[in-house]
Amino acid sequence: MKPFRYVRATSAADASRLAGESPGARFLAGGTNLLDLMKLEIEHPDLIIDLRDLPMADIEETADCGLRIGALATASAVAAHPAVRARFPVLARALLAGASGQLRNKATSGGNLMQRTRCAYFYDPAKPCNKREPGAGCAALEGLNRNAAIFGQSTACIATHASDFAVALSALDASVETVAADGAARSLAVDDLHRLPGETPHIETHLRPGELIVAVVVPPAASGGQVYRKVRDRTSYAAGLASVAVAGDRIALGAVAAKPWRARKAQAALEQGRSPTQAAEAELADARGCGGNNFKIDLMRRLMVAAIEEARG
Amino acid sequence: MTDMELKVLSEPVSKASFDLVVNGQPRRLEDLDVRTTLLDALREQLGLKGTKKGCDHGQCGACTVLVGGLRINACLSLAVSHQGDEIVTIEGLSQVGALHPLQAAFLERDAYQCGYCTPGQICSAAAMLAEWELGWPSQETADLAAPRTPLTDAEIRERMSGNLCRCSAYPQILEAVRDVAGPA
Numbered sequence: 176m177k178p179f180r181y182v183r184a185t186s187a188a189d190a191s192r193l194a195g196e197s198p199g200a201r202f203l204a205g206g207t208n209l210l211d212l213m214k215l216e217i218e219h220p221d222l223i224i225d226l227r228d229l230p231m232a233d234i235e236e237t238a239d240c241g242l243r244i245g246a247l248a249t250a251s252a253v254a255a256h257p258a259v260r261a262r263f264p265v266l267a268r269a270l271l272a273g274a275s276g277q278l279r280n281k282a283t284s285g286g287n288l289m290q291r292t293r294c295a296y297f298y299d300p301a302k303p304c305n306k307r308e309p310g311a312g313c314a315a316l317e318g319l320n321r322n323a324a325i326f327g328q329s330t331a332c333i334a335t336h337a338s339d340f341a342v343a344l345s346a347l348d349a350s351v352e353t354v355a356a357d358g359a360a361r362s363l364a365v366d367d368l369h370r371l372p373g374e375t376p377h378i379e380t381h382l383r384p385g386e387l388i389v390a391v392v393v394p395p396a397a398s399g400g401q402v403y404r405k406v407r408d409r410t411s412y413a414a415g416l417a418s419v420a421v422a423g424d425r426i427a428l429g430a431v432a433a434k435p436w437r438a439r440k441a442q443a444a445l446e447q448g449r450s451p452t453q454a455a456e457a458e459l460a461d462a463r464g465c466g467g468n469n470f471k472i473d474l475m476r477r478l479m480v481a482a483i484e485e486a487r488g
Numbered sequence: 489m490t491d492m493e494l495k496v497l498s499e500p501v502s503k504a505s506f507d508l509v510v511n512g513q514p515r516r517l518e519d520l521d522v523r524t525t526l527l528d529a530l531r532e533q534l535g536l537k538g539t540k541k542g543c544d545h546g547q548c549g550a551c552t553v554l555v556g557g558l559r560i561n562a563c564l565s566l567a568v569s570h571q572g573d574e575i576v577t578i579e580g581l582s583q584v585g586a587l588h589p590l591q592a593a594f595l596e597r598d599a600y601q602c603g604y605c606t607p608g609q610i611c612s613a614a615a616m617l618a619e620w621e622l623g624w625p626s627q628e629t630a631d632l633a634a635p636r637t638p639l640t641d642a643e644i645r646e647r648m649s650g651n652l653c654r655c656s657a658y659p660q661i662l663e664a665v666r667d668v669a670g671p672a
Contacts, residue, residue, distance in 0.1 A: 180500035181522035181568055203569065210525070210564045211545050222500055223522070225569055251558070255624040260632040271627040275650025276616060278546060280558040281565065411627065411649035 177219040183228055187354045187389045190224050195356020195385025197222045202387060204247055204283040207274075208290040215298065217307055218291075231285075231389055234259070242393040246285030246351075250274065250340070253284060262396050265422050268403035269343035275412045285388040287340045288351065288368060289380070292433075293414050294334035295319060305331045306376040321467040322416055325475070326432040332376030333465055335430050336369060337414050342429035343403055345437050346420035349393045356385030362392070369434030379433070399423030400486035404478055417475045419482040426454075426483065431462070431475060441479065455479035497571075506571040510534060511580025522568050527551045529567035530577060538578035538607045542652075549651035552608040552615075553577050559615035561650075578607035581614060590614055593664035601655030609651045613665045616647045620669075640672045 184190035184202075194200045201209060201220035212218035231245040234256045242263065244253055253259055254270040274282060296302045296314040303312035315323055315333050323333040344365040351368060354360050369380050382388075405418035418429035424445060426438040440461075444454040455476045462472045497504065505518045508529075515534055527544075530536045530553070542550030544563045551562040554576040582588040590610045593599070600606045620639050628646040629637040637643065644665050645658075653661065 176523045178502060178523065180502050181497075181504065181566070182500040183497045185498060203566070206566065206569070207546055207561070207564045210566065214544065223566075225566075227569055251619075251624065255622070260625065264632050267625065267632055268627075271625060271629075275546075275549065276619065276626075276647055277549060277552055277559050277561045277612065277650045278564075281560045411646050 176213050177216055177221075179213075179220050179223050181223045181225065183225045185228065187229055187231065187387055188358050190226060190229070191354050191356045191358070191385045191387045193222070193224050193385075194387065198384065200224055200385075202226055204286040205249065205281040206286075207278050207282045208286065212291060215300070217298065217300065226387075232283075237392075240395045242391075244284050244391040244393065246283060246388045246390055248284045250279035250282045250284070250287065251276075254279070263343075263347065263393060263401070265343045265346060265401035265403045265420050266340070266393070268401075269339040269405075269418075269420060272403060272405045272415075272418070273339040284340065284391050285351075287338050288344075288365070288388060288391075290336075290338055291379075292334035293337045294323070297334060306334060306372075306379075309375070309377045316465065319467060320465050322414070322430065322471075323465055323468045324432045325462040325464055325468060325471050326428075326436050327371040327434070328432070328463070328465070329372045329374065329376070331374050332372035332433070334372070334376065334433060336432065336434050337430070338435070339403070339405060339415065339418060339429055341365060341369075342418055342427045342435040343420040343422075344391060344393065345427035345435035346401075346422040346425045347393050347396065348425065349391055351388045352390040352392060353382065353386050353388050355383055355387075360389075365391075365435065366437050372433050376433070397423030397425065400488055402482045402486040404482040404485070405429070406474060406478060417471055417478050419475075419478050421482050421486040423486075426458075426479070428458075428475065428479070431471065438479070441483075445483070451480045451483040452476075454483065497568075504568045504571075506568060508567075508570055508572070509574045510536065511576055517567060520567060522566065524567045525563055526553070526555075526565040526567045526570055526575070527562035530562060530575075533567075536577050536579050539611075540604055540607055542605065542608075547652070548605070548608075549612055550605050550608040552612040552651065554611060554615050557615065557618060559612050576611070578611055581611065588614065589668045590664065593667040594661070597660045597664040597667065598657075599660035599664040600653070600657050605651060605653045605655075609648070609653065609661055612648060612651045613661075613668070616644075617665075617669055620647070638672045639669050641666070643672075644669070 542548035
């Protein structure tokens with residue numbers, strides 16, 4: 176691990192200000208992804224801003240029967256919360272489908288959204304990766320791309336976002352509350368948080384320098400069933416090859432793009448009375464494989480149909 | 489924590505001195521490089537070698553310890569971030585002079601071969617049973633609304649998936665955990 180300086184933030188605004196002043200800084204929340212990447216020297220911050228003392232771990236029910244989840248609430252705490260289990264089962268299911276018991280006790284809600292890709296080439300400093308080293312090239316294009324994106328990829332990057340939580344939040348129309356380096360607060364839809372790679376895959380979100388996620392806000396659940404289905408190489412403790420979150424008439428797809436992929440074409444097809452199969456095909460008409468991951472298009476078609484039918488009961 | 493230490497940590501530092509509570513005893517770490525993980529601090533600074541370093545990337549679970557009663561991977565946590573926390577390692581799991589019931593069950597069921605993953609397995613299983621007692625669900629839980637799901641074999645396997653055993657003593661580990669948990 177490269178040397179860094181360590182500091183404790185005393186407030187969210189203090190953390191943002193410090194990060195805004197130090198372009199090489201990283202926030203430390205659960206650290207389960209960041210410390211792993213720091214050991215590999217893929218992340219090499221010169222300043223770690225530890226958020227541990229900030230009172231941002233509460234999970235509150237809002238007056239309108241939605242939720243406000245503090246950015247430091249752990250995956251375990253969110254998945255075990257009675258209101259989440261009763262009214263937002265898609266969220267509990269998504270969290271329980273990820274990582275291990277140990278990791279879920281440490282990994283936070285904000286950190287979950289900010290985690291980096293699991294693309295093998297991002298993790299391998301011996302291979303070119305535009306996300307790790309802008310301009311270096313992308314070894315995944317011609318390499319082992321079995322788990323690469325099928326939506327929204329570019330010639331610079333075909334990596335996917337690994338979060339299950341973000342996929343469920345997208346289907347729930349959730350947003351994040353942030354505080355910026357100048358102290359300004361704002362709200363951003365989860366669907367608008369992450370960027371597609373384009374020519375700058377190293378810029379992964381629309382957050383500004385130093386901007387900190389302080390909470391995730393989930394509006395009241397829409398009527399209709401909620402389902403999270405995930406397919407992976409092992410039945411436990413593995414990243415997804417494809418996942419689907421359904422919350423009422425809203426559908427989001429995981430492990431297929433650099434962001435949770437909101438399936439608006441499928442939703443529109445269902446609203447027009449089309450079948451789940453037709454809805455899946457409407458969405459997947461735009462999907463493109465790059466060789467090793469072509470199977471994900473068929474896999475996702477079947478998974479979407481199964482999840483939509485399950486949600487309809 | 490003294491005022492001086494608090495002040496030090498509100499200014500960026502590359503070394504820090506602070507206290508932890510390990511297995512019920514206050515332990516002090518002096519001038520520790522802030523890069524030091526909780527795992528390395530336990531093993532190298534505090535001499536508690538029961539907690540093992542396997543993959544060092546949060547994938548194998550050999551470094552599992554309890555922080556505030558919750559199991560975590562000590563390899564993916566900075567020691568300095570645990571200032572003041574109560575940590576229990578395999579050395580502190582048992583009462584003086586007696587094995588923890590899980591330790592006895594692992595012996596009885598021969599739930600290891602090389603033994604390297606065993607401290608992590610046992611710490612993980614102890615905390616896993618506490619999580620289940622609290623009613624926490626898992627991926628295997630059919631009814632999320634149920635206050636506490638039956639602890640089936642499938643539940644135990646799922647809840648223990650963060651601990652790998654390269655000798656593949658999984659059937660015996662399941663039997664040992666089952667012995668302590670009681671019938672589903």
